Amino acid sequence: MHMTDLIEKKKQGRTLTQEELHFIVQGYTAGDIPDYQMSALMMAICFRGMTPEETAQLTMEMEHSGDVVDLSPLGEHTADKHSTGGVGDKTSLVLCPMVAACGGKMAKMSGRGLGHTGGTIDKLESFPGFSTAMTPEKFLETAENVGFVIAGQTANLAPADKKMYALRDVTATVDCIPLIVSSIMAKKLASGARTVVLDVKTGSGAFMETEEAAFELARQMVSVGKHAGRNMAAVVTDMDQPLGFAVGNALEVKEAISVLRGADVPDLRELCLVLGTNILVRSGLAETEAEARARLEKSIESGAALDKLAAMVRAQGGDPAAVYDTSLLPQAPVVHTVRAPRDGYIAAMEARDIGLVSMHLGGGRATKEDVIDLSVGVVLAAKDGAYLRAGDALAAIHAKTEADAAAAEEELLKCYTFSDKAPVRPPFIRGVVT
Numbered sequence: 001m002h003m004t005d006l007i008e009k010k011k012q013g014r015t016l017t018q019e020e021l022h023f024i025v026q027g028y029t030a031g032d033i034p035d036y037q038m039s040a041l042m043m044a045i046c047f048r049g050m051t052p053e054e055t056a057q058l059t060m061e062m063e064h065s066g067d068v069v070d071l072s073p074l075g076e077h078t079a080d081k082h083s084t085g086g087v088g089d090k091t092s093l094v095l096c097p098m099v100a101a102c103g104g105k106m107a108k109m110s111g112r113g114l115g116h117t118g119g120t121i122d123k124l125e126s127f128p129g130f131s132t133a134m135t136p137e138k139f140l141e142t143a144e145n146v147g148f149v150i151a152g153q154t155a156n157l158a159p160a161d162k163k164m165y166a167l168r169d170v171t172a173t174v175d176c177i178p179l180i181v182s183s184i185m186a187k188k189l190a191s192g193a194r195t196v197v198l199d200v201k202t203g204s205g206a207f208m209e210t211e212e213a214a215f216e217l218a219r220q221m222v223s224v225g226k227h228a229g230r231n232m233a234a235v236v237t238d239m240d241q242p243l244g245f246a247v248g249n250a251l252e253v254k255e256a257i258s259v260l261r262g263a264d265v266p267d268l269r270e271l272c273l274v275l276g277t278n279i280l281v282r283s284g285l286a287e288t289e290a291e292a293r294a295r296l297e298k299s300i301e302s303g304a305a306l307d308k309l310a311a312m313v314r315a316q317g318g319d320p321a322a323v324y325d326t327s328l329l330p331q332a333p334v335v336h337t338v339r340a341p342r343d344g345y346i347a348a349m350e351a352r353d354i355g356l357v358s359m360h361l362g363g364g365r366a367t368k369e370d371v372i373d374l375s376v377g378v379v380l381a382a383k384d385g386a387y388l389r390a391g392d393a394l395a396a397i398h399a400k401t402e403a404d405a406a407a408a409e410e411e412l413l414k415c416y417t418f419s420d421k422a423p424v425r426p427p428f429i430r431g432v433v434t
Protein backbone atom coordinates (compact mmCIF):
# COMPACT_ATOMS: atom_id res chain seq x y z
CA MET A 1 0.00 0.00 0.00
CA HIS A 2 1.26 3.49 -0.79
CA MET A 3 0.20 6.64 1.05
CA THR A 4 0.25 8.63 -2.23
CA ASP A 5 -2.46 6.32 -3.66
CA LEU A 6 -4.58 6.74 -0.53
CA ILE A 7 -4.28 10.54 -0.66
CA GLU A 8 -5.28 10.39 -4.35
CA LYS A 9 -8.24 8.13 -3.51
CA LYS A 10 -9.56 10.54 -0.88
CA LYS A 11 -8.86 13.52 -3.17
CA GLN A 12 -11.25 11.89 -5.66
CA GLY A 13 -13.88 11.57 -2.92
CA ARG A 14 -13.72 7.77 -2.63
CA THR A 15 -14.09 5.78 0.60
CA LEU A 16 -11.05 4.43 2.42
CA THR A 17 -11.30 0.81 3.59
CA GLN A 18 -10.60 -0.41 7.13
CA GLU A 19 -7.26 -1.91 5.97
CA GLU A 20 -6.26 1.38 4.42
CA LEU A 21 -7.21 3.36 7.55
CA HIS A 22 -5.26 0.85 9.65
CA PHE A 23 -2.21 1.34 7.41
CA ILE A 24 -2.52 5.15 7.69
CA VAL A 25 -3.01 5.37 11.47
CA GLN A 26 -0.38 2.76 12.32
CA GLY A 27 2.10 4.21 9.84
CA TYR A 28 1.64 7.77 11.01
CA THR A 29 1.83 6.87 14.73
CA ALA A 30 5.04 4.87 14.12
CA GLY A 31 6.62 7.73 12.17
CA ASP A 32 6.70 5.81 8.85
CA ILE A 33 4.28 8.24 7.19
CA PRO A 34 5.63 11.81 7.20
CA ASP A 35 3.69 14.88 8.34
CA TYR A 36 3.41 16.27 4.79
CA GLN A 37 1.55 13.21 3.52
CA MET A 38 -0.73 13.11 6.56
CA SER A 39 -1.43 16.84 6.11
CA ALA A 40 -2.42 16.28 2.48
CA LEU A 41 -4.71 13.41 3.45
CA MET A 42 -6.40 15.40 6.23
CA MET A 43 -6.95 18.34 3.90
CA ALA A 44 -8.54 15.95 1.39
CA ILE A 45 -10.80 14.65 4.21
CA CYS A 46 -11.79 18.27 4.99
CA PHE A 47 -12.91 18.79 1.39
CA ARG A 48 -14.34 15.34 0.63
CA GLY A 49 -15.67 14.20 4.01
CA MET A 50 -16.03 10.63 5.22
CA THR A 51 -18.92 8.17 5.30
CA PRO A 52 -20.28 7.30 8.79
CA GLU A 53 -18.61 3.85 8.58
CA GLU A 54 -15.33 5.39 7.52
CA THR A 55 -15.42 7.86 10.45
CA ALA A 56 -16.20 5.00 12.87
CA GLN A 57 -13.34 2.90 11.48
CA LEU A 58 -10.88 5.80 11.64
CA THR A 59 -11.94 6.42 15.25
CA MET A 60 -11.39 2.80 16.25
CA GLU A 61 -8.00 2.70 14.57
CA MET A 62 -7.02 5.83 16.53
CA GLU A 63 -8.47 4.36 19.76
CA HIS A 64 -6.23 1.31 19.37
CA SER A 65 -3.10 3.28 18.44
CA GLY A 66 -2.04 3.19 22.13
CA ASP A 67 -3.20 2.05 25.56
CA VAL A 68 -6.85 1.17 26.09
CA VAL A 69 -8.06 1.47 29.69
CA ASP A 70 -9.86 -1.61 31.03
CA LEU A 71 -12.60 -0.47 33.40
CA SER A 72 -14.32 -3.87 33.47
CA PRO A 73 -13.28 -4.53 37.13
CA LEU A 74 -15.63 -1.64 38.03
CA GLY A 75 -18.67 -3.42 36.56
CA GLU A 76 -21.39 -2.25 34.18
CA HIS A 77 -22.06 1.25 35.44
CA THR A 78 -18.89 3.03 34.35
CA ALA A 79 -19.56 6.42 32.82
CA ASP A 80 -17.68 9.32 31.33
CA LYS A 81 -18.61 12.80 30.21
CA HIS A 82 -16.97 15.01 27.63
CA SER A 83 -17.55 18.65 26.89
CA THR A 84 -16.41 20.26 23.65
CA GLY A 85 -15.11 23.09 25.81
CA GLY A 86 -16.47 26.37 26.97
CA VAL A 87 -16.09 29.26 29.36
CA GLY A 88 -16.98 28.75 33.03
CA ASP A 89 -17.56 25.05 32.42
CA LYS A 90 -17.28 23.40 35.83
CA THR A 91 -19.84 20.69 35.02
CA SER A 92 -17.63 17.69 35.90
CA LEU A 93 -17.11 19.02 39.43
CA VAL A 94 -20.87 18.91 40.02
CA LEU A 95 -21.95 16.02 37.80
CA CYS A 96 -19.38 13.39 38.87
CA PRO A 97 -20.20 13.56 42.61
CA MET A 98 -23.95 13.50 41.86
CA VAL A 99 -23.64 10.40 39.67
CA ALA A 100 -21.29 8.74 42.19
CA ALA A 101 -23.87 9.36 44.93
CA CYS A 102 -26.41 7.51 42.74
CA GLY A 103 -24.23 4.42 42.27
CA GLY A 104 -22.37 5.28 39.05
CA LYS A 105 -18.63 4.89 38.59
CA MET A 106 -17.07 7.88 36.90
CA ALA A 107 -13.44 7.18 36.06
CA LYS A 108 -12.41 10.30 34.19
CA MET A 109 -9.26 11.52 32.56
CA SER A 110 -9.18 15.28 32.09
CA GLY A 111 -6.96 17.96 30.70
CA ARG A 112 -5.58 21.35 31.55
CA GLY A 113 -6.92 24.60 30.15
CA LEU A 114 -5.50 26.38 27.13
CA GLY A 115 -6.60 29.72 25.66
CA HIS A 116 -10.05 30.97 26.62
CA THR A 117 -11.28 27.67 28.08
CA GLY A 118 -10.33 26.25 31.48
CA GLY A 119 -9.40 22.67 32.36
CA THR A 120 -10.86 20.49 35.10
CA ILE A 121 -7.43 19.49 36.42
CA ASP A 122 -6.36 23.11 36.96
CA LYS A 123 -9.63 23.80 38.78
CA LEU A 124 -9.18 20.80 41.07
CA GLU A 125 -5.67 21.87 41.97
CA SER A 126 -7.33 24.72 43.88
CA PHE A 127 -7.65 22.14 46.67
CA PRO A 128 -4.37 22.33 48.59
CA GLY A 129 -2.37 19.10 48.00
CA PHE A 130 -4.65 17.70 45.27
CA SER A 131 -2.95 15.49 42.68
CA THR A 132 -4.16 13.91 39.45
CA ALA A 133 -1.02 11.81 38.98
CA MET A 134 -1.63 8.21 40.09
CA THR A 135 -0.95 4.59 39.23
CA PRO A 136 -3.55 2.63 37.22
CA GLU A 137 -4.26 0.60 40.40
CA LYS A 138 -4.97 3.72 42.45
CA PHE A 139 -7.19 5.05 39.62
CA LEU A 140 -9.38 1.93 39.70
CA GLU A 141 -9.36 1.73 43.49
CA THR A 142 -10.54 5.35 43.88
CA ALA A 143 -13.28 4.89 41.28
CA GLU A 144 -14.41 1.73 43.08
CA ASN A 145 -14.33 3.13 46.63
CA VAL A 146 -15.49 6.71 46.02
CA GLY A 147 -17.49 6.35 42.80
CA PHE A 148 -15.39 8.87 40.94
CA VAL A 149 -11.82 9.76 40.18
CA ILE A 150 -10.28 12.41 37.95
CA ALA A 151 -6.78 11.76 36.64
CA GLY A 152 -4.54 13.42 34.07
CA GLN A 153 -4.58 11.79 30.66
CA THR A 154 -2.05 8.97 30.40
CA ALA A 155 0.76 9.66 27.95
CA ASN A 156 -0.06 6.79 25.64
CA LEU A 157 -3.82 7.29 25.25
CA ALA A 158 -4.66 7.54 21.54
CA PRO A 159 -1.15 8.69 20.51
CA ALA A 160 -2.33 8.91 16.88
CA ASP A 161 -4.66 11.71 17.94
CA LYS A 162 -1.89 13.55 19.75
CA LYS A 163 0.17 13.70 16.55
CA MET A 164 -2.79 14.35 14.25
CA TYR A 165 -4.22 17.10 16.44
CA ALA A 166 -0.87 18.93 16.59
CA LEU A 167 -0.65 18.70 12.80
CA ARG A 168 -4.26 19.86 12.30
CA ASP A 169 -3.57 22.88 14.45
CA VAL A 170 -0.94 24.15 12.00
CA THR A 171 -2.53 23.04 8.72
CA ALA A 172 -6.00 24.63 9.05
CA THR A 173 -7.68 21.22 9.36
CA VAL A 174 -9.16 21.52 12.85
CA ASP A 175 -12.72 22.48 11.87
CA CYS A 176 -13.58 19.28 10.00
CA ILE A 177 -16.36 17.18 11.52
CA PRO A 178 -15.05 13.63 10.77
CA LEU A 179 -11.63 14.64 12.16
CA ILE A 180 -13.16 16.21 15.29
CA VAL A 181 -15.41 13.18 15.84
CA SER A 182 -12.54 10.69 15.51
CA SER A 183 -10.25 12.82 17.70
CA ILE A 184 -12.70 13.19 20.59
CA MET A 185 -14.24 9.72 20.37
CA ALA A 186 -10.90 7.86 20.03
CA LYS A 187 -9.89 9.25 23.43
CA LYS A 188 -13.30 8.59 24.99
CA LEU A 189 -13.42 5.00 23.71
CA ALA A 190 -9.83 4.35 24.86
CA SER A 191 -10.79 5.66 28.32
CA GLY A 192 -12.99 2.61 28.70
CA ALA A 193 -16.38 3.74 30.09
CA ARG A 194 -19.50 1.79 29.04
CA THR A 195 -21.64 4.94 28.99
CA VAL A 196 -20.49 8.22 27.48
CA VAL A 197 -22.42 11.49 27.58
CA LEU A 198 -21.30 14.46 25.54
CA ASP A 199 -21.96 18.14 26.07
CA VAL A 200 -21.66 19.79 22.68
CA LYS A 201 -21.54 23.55 23.01
CA THR A 202 -22.80 26.01 20.44
CA GLY A 203 -22.36 29.79 20.33
CA SER A 204 -19.76 32.52 20.57
CA GLY A 205 -17.64 30.78 23.22
CA ALA A 206 -17.79 27.37 21.53
CA PHE A 207 -15.83 25.44 19.02
CA MET A 208 -18.98 24.90 16.92
CA GLU A 209 -20.41 28.38 16.51
CA THR A 210 -23.64 27.39 14.70
CA GLU A 211 -26.35 25.17 16.17
CA GLU A 212 -26.58 23.17 12.95
CA ALA A 213 -22.88 22.23 13.09
CA ALA A 214 -23.17 21.37 16.81
CA PHE A 215 -26.07 18.96 16.14
CA GLU A 216 -24.20 17.35 13.25
CA LEU A 217 -21.14 16.85 15.49
CA ALA A 218 -23.37 15.46 18.27
CA ARG A 219 -25.13 13.02 15.92
CA GLN A 220 -21.88 11.73 14.45
CA MET A 221 -20.21 11.26 17.85
CA VAL A 222 -23.26 9.38 19.18
CA SER A 223 -23.28 7.21 16.07
CA VAL A 224 -19.56 6.34 16.38
CA GLY A 225 -19.93 5.53 20.09
CA LYS A 226 -22.88 3.23 19.43
CA HIS A 227 -20.98 1.56 16.61
CA ALA A 228 -18.32 0.75 19.24
CA GLY A 229 -20.97 -0.73 21.55
CA ARG A 230 -21.17 2.10 24.10
CA ASN A 231 -24.31 3.65 25.61
CA MET A 232 -24.38 7.20 24.24
CA ALA A 233 -26.17 10.53 24.54
CA ALA A 234 -25.20 14.06 23.53
CA VAL A 235 -26.71 17.29 24.81
CA VAL A 236 -26.36 20.43 22.67
CA THR A 237 -26.12 23.50 24.91
CA ASP A 238 -25.68 27.24 24.67
CA MET A 239 -22.23 28.78 24.97
CA ASP A 240 -23.15 32.31 23.86
CA GLN A 241 -22.45 33.30 27.45
CA PRO A 242 -20.38 31.60 30.17
CA LEU A 243 -21.88 28.64 32.04
CA GLY A 244 -22.93 29.74 35.53
CA PHE A 245 -21.53 33.00 36.86
CA ALA A 246 -17.91 32.21 37.76
CA VAL A 247 -14.98 32.13 35.32
CA GLY A 248 -11.56 31.29 36.82
CA ASN A 249 -10.24 28.20 38.55
CA ALA A 250 -10.89 28.50 42.31
CA LEU A 251 -13.91 30.74 41.63
CA GLU A 252 -15.44 27.93 39.56
CA VAL A 253 -14.71 25.37 42.26
CA LYS A 254 -16.57 27.58 44.74
CA GLU A 255 -19.53 27.85 42.38
CA ALA A 256 -19.58 24.08 41.80
CA ILE A 257 -19.61 23.54 45.57
CA SER A 258 -22.45 26.05 45.94
CA VAL A 259 -24.55 24.04 43.45
CA LEU A 260 -23.78 20.84 45.38
CA ARG A 261 -25.05 22.69 48.43
CA GLY A 262 -28.31 23.47 46.65
CA ALA A 263 -27.66 26.97 45.22
CA ASP A 264 -29.73 27.74 42.16
CA VAL A 265 -27.31 28.45 39.34
CA PRO A 266 -29.98 27.63 36.74
CA ASP A 267 -28.01 26.71 33.61
CA LEU A 268 -25.28 24.78 35.46
CA ARG A 269 -27.71 22.86 37.67
CA GLU A 270 -30.00 22.00 34.77
CA LEU A 271 -27.10 20.82 32.60
CA CYS A 272 -25.86 18.51 35.37
CA LEU A 273 -29.35 17.12 35.90
CA VAL A 274 -29.83 16.44 32.18
CA LEU A 275 -26.38 14.87 31.70
CA GLY A 276 -26.77 12.89 34.94
CA THR A 277 -30.24 11.68 33.93
CA ASN A 278 -28.83 10.40 30.66
CA ILE A 279 -26.00 8.61 32.46
CA LEU A 280 -28.29 6.90 34.97
CA VAL A 281 -30.85 5.82 32.37
CA ARG A 282 -28.42 4.74 29.64
CA SER A 283 -26.18 2.82 32.03
CA GLY A 284 -29.16 1.00 33.55
CA LEU A 285 -28.95 2.64 37.00
CA ALA A 286 -32.46 4.10 36.64
CA GLU A 287 -35.48 2.90 34.70
CA THR A 288 -37.03 6.23 33.79
CA GLU A 289 -35.84 9.79 33.33
CA ALA A 290 -38.15 10.94 36.13
CA GLU A 291 -36.65 8.44 38.56
CA ALA A 292 -33.10 9.40 37.54
CA ARG A 293 -33.74 13.11 37.94
CA ALA A 294 -35.39 12.66 41.34
CA ARG A 295 -32.41 10.63 42.59
CA LEU A 296 -29.93 13.21 41.34
CA GLU A 297 -31.87 16.04 43.01
CA LYS A 298 -31.94 14.02 46.22
CA SER A 299 -28.14 13.58 46.06
CA ILE A 300 -27.88 17.36 46.40
CA GLU A 301 -30.59 17.81 49.05
CA SER A 302 -29.17 15.05 51.27
CA GLY A 303 -25.58 16.34 51.02
CA ALA A 304 -24.49 12.95 49.61
CA ALA A 305 -23.02 14.49 46.45
CA LEU A 306 -21.07 17.10 48.43
CA ASP A 307 -19.68 14.32 50.63
CA LYS A 308 -18.62 12.42 47.47
CA LEU A 309 -16.65 15.46 46.32
CA ALA A 310 -14.92 15.64 49.71
CA ALA A 311 -14.15 11.90 49.58
CA MET A 312 -12.61 12.23 46.12
CA VAL A 313 -10.51 15.25 47.13
CA ARG A 314 -9.23 13.30 50.18
CA ALA A 315 -8.51 10.17 48.09
CA GLN A 316 -6.46 12.27 45.67
CA GLY A 317 -4.34 13.91 48.37
CA GLY A 318 -6.24 17.20 48.73
CA ASP A 319 -7.64 18.88 51.83
CA PRO A 320 -11.36 17.98 52.01
CA ALA A 321 -11.95 20.74 54.60
CA ALA A 322 -12.00 23.20 51.69
CA VAL A 323 -15.16 21.50 50.35
CA TYR A 324 -17.02 22.56 53.51
CA ASP A 325 -15.20 25.88 54.04
CA THR A 326 -14.43 27.51 50.70
CA SER A 327 -12.47 30.33 52.35
CA LEU A 328 -9.64 27.76 52.43
CA LEU A 329 -9.45 27.87 48.61
CA PRO A 330 -7.09 30.37 46.91
CA GLN A 331 -8.41 33.95 47.22
CA ALA A 332 -7.30 36.92 45.08
CA PRO A 333 -6.10 39.98 47.03
CA VAL A 334 -8.12 42.47 44.96
CA VAL A 335 -11.87 42.20 44.31
CA HIS A 336 -13.16 45.01 42.12
CA THR A 337 -16.81 45.60 41.18
CA VAL A 338 -17.51 46.54 37.57
CA ARG A 339 -20.69 48.61 37.17
CA ALA A 340 -23.18 48.87 34.31
CA PRO A 341 -22.32 51.88 32.14
CA ARG A 342 -25.97 52.57 31.20
CA ASP A 343 -29.57 51.54 31.84
CA GLY A 344 -30.71 48.63 29.71
CA TYR A 345 -30.90 44.92 29.08
CA ILE A 346 -27.80 42.81 28.61
CA ALA A 347 -28.49 41.82 25.00
CA ALA A 348 -25.31 39.82 24.33
CA MET A 349 -22.10 38.70 26.03
CA GLU A 350 -19.01 37.47 24.23
CA ALA A 351 -18.28 34.26 26.11
CA ARG A 352 -14.92 33.70 24.45
CA ASP A 353 -13.75 37.22 25.29
CA ILE A 354 -14.85 36.85 28.91
CA GLY A 355 -12.72 33.69 29.02
CA LEU A 356 -9.83 35.77 27.68
CA VAL A 357 -10.32 38.40 30.42
CA SER A 358 -9.79 35.63 32.99
CA MET A 359 -6.80 34.34 31.04
CA HIS A 360 -5.21 37.81 30.89
CA LEU A 361 -5.68 38.17 34.66
CA GLY A 362 -3.39 35.14 34.93
CA GLY A 363 -6.09 32.46 35.24
CA GLY A 364 -5.39 30.77 31.90
CA ARG A 365 -2.54 29.78 29.62
CA ALA A 366 -1.49 31.28 26.31
CA THR A 367 1.06 28.45 25.94
CA LYS A 368 1.20 25.02 27.57
CA GLU A 369 4.21 26.08 29.69
CA ASP A 370 2.51 29.09 31.37
CA VAL A 371 2.03 28.94 35.14
CA ILE A 372 -1.46 30.04 36.16
CA ASP A 373 -2.88 31.86 39.18
CA LEU A 374 -5.76 29.77 40.53
CA SER A 375 -7.33 32.64 42.51
CA VAL A 376 -8.12 35.15 39.74
CA GLY A 377 -11.06 35.50 37.37
CA VAL A 378 -14.45 37.08 36.93
CA VAL A 379 -17.75 36.50 38.72
CA LEU A 380 -20.70 37.80 36.72
CA ALA A 381 -23.46 39.53 38.69
CA ALA A 382 -25.97 39.32 35.84
CA LYS A 383 -26.34 37.40 32.60
CA ASP A 384 -27.93 37.82 29.21
CA GLY A 385 -31.47 39.22 29.39
CA ALA A 386 -31.06 40.93 32.79
CA TYR A 387 -32.21 44.56 33.10
CA LEU A 388 -29.69 46.81 34.88
CA ARG A 389 -29.63 50.47 35.85
CA ALA A 390 -26.44 52.47 35.27
CA GLY A 391 -24.18 51.84 38.26
CA ASP A 392 -25.64 48.43 39.14
CA ALA A 393 -23.08 45.68 39.68
CA LEU A 394 -22.25 43.90 36.42
CA ALA A 395 -19.39 41.67 37.60
CA ALA A 396 -16.64 41.29 40.19
CA ILE A 397 -13.07 41.03 38.99
CA HIS A 398 -10.73 38.98 41.20
CA ALA A 399 -7.17 40.13 40.49
CA LYS A 400 -3.60 40.11 41.78
CA THR A 401 -3.26 43.92 41.64
CA GLU A 402 -5.41 47.04 41.24
CA ALA A 403 -3.70 47.68 37.88
CA ASP A 404 -4.66 44.19 36.62
CA ALA A 405 -8.24 44.80 37.77
CA ALA A 406 -8.40 48.15 35.93
CA ALA A 407 -7.10 46.59 32.70
CA ALA A 408 -9.57 43.71 33.05
CA GLU A 409 -12.47 46.13 33.64
CA GLU A 410 -11.77 47.88 30.34
CA GLU A 411 -11.55 44.54 28.53
CA LEU A 412 -14.66 43.14 30.23
CA LEU A 413 -16.91 46.10 29.38
CA LYS A 414 -16.21 45.45 25.68
CA CYS A 415 -17.73 41.96 26.07
CA TYR A 416 -21.26 43.30 26.60
CA THR A 417 -23.95 44.66 24.28
CA PHE A 418 -26.75 46.59 26.00
CA SER A 419 -30.18 47.25 24.53
CA ASP A 420 -33.39 49.07 25.46
CA LYS A 421 -35.39 46.06 24.32
CA ALA A 422 -35.50 42.73 26.14
CA PRO A 423 -33.54 40.20 24.02
CA VAL A 424 -35.19 36.97 22.88
CA ARG A 425 -33.00 34.06 23.96
CA PRO A 426 -33.22 30.50 22.64
CA PRO A 427 -33.40 27.84 25.37
CA PHE A 428 -30.14 26.94 27.12
CA ILE A 429 -30.52 23.24 26.25
CA ARG A 430 -31.05 23.08 22.50
CA GLY A 431 -31.68 19.35 22.35
CA VAL A 432 -30.58 15.84 23.29
CA VAL A 433 -29.32 13.33 20.70
CA THR A 434 -29.55 9.67 21.71
Ligand code: URA
Pocket residue numbers: 165174179180181183184
Ligand atom coordinates in the same frame (compact mmCIF):
# COMPACT_ATOMS: atom_id res chain seq x y z
N1 URA B 1 -11.12 18.48 20.93
C1 URA B 1 -10.43 17.38 20.57
O1 URA B 1 -9.99 16.62 21.42
N2 URA B 1 -10.26 17.15 19.27
C2 URA B 1 -10.74 17.95 18.30
O2 URA B 1 -10.55 17.66 17.14
C3 URA B 1 -11.45 19.08 18.69
C4 URA B 1 -11.64 19.33 20.02
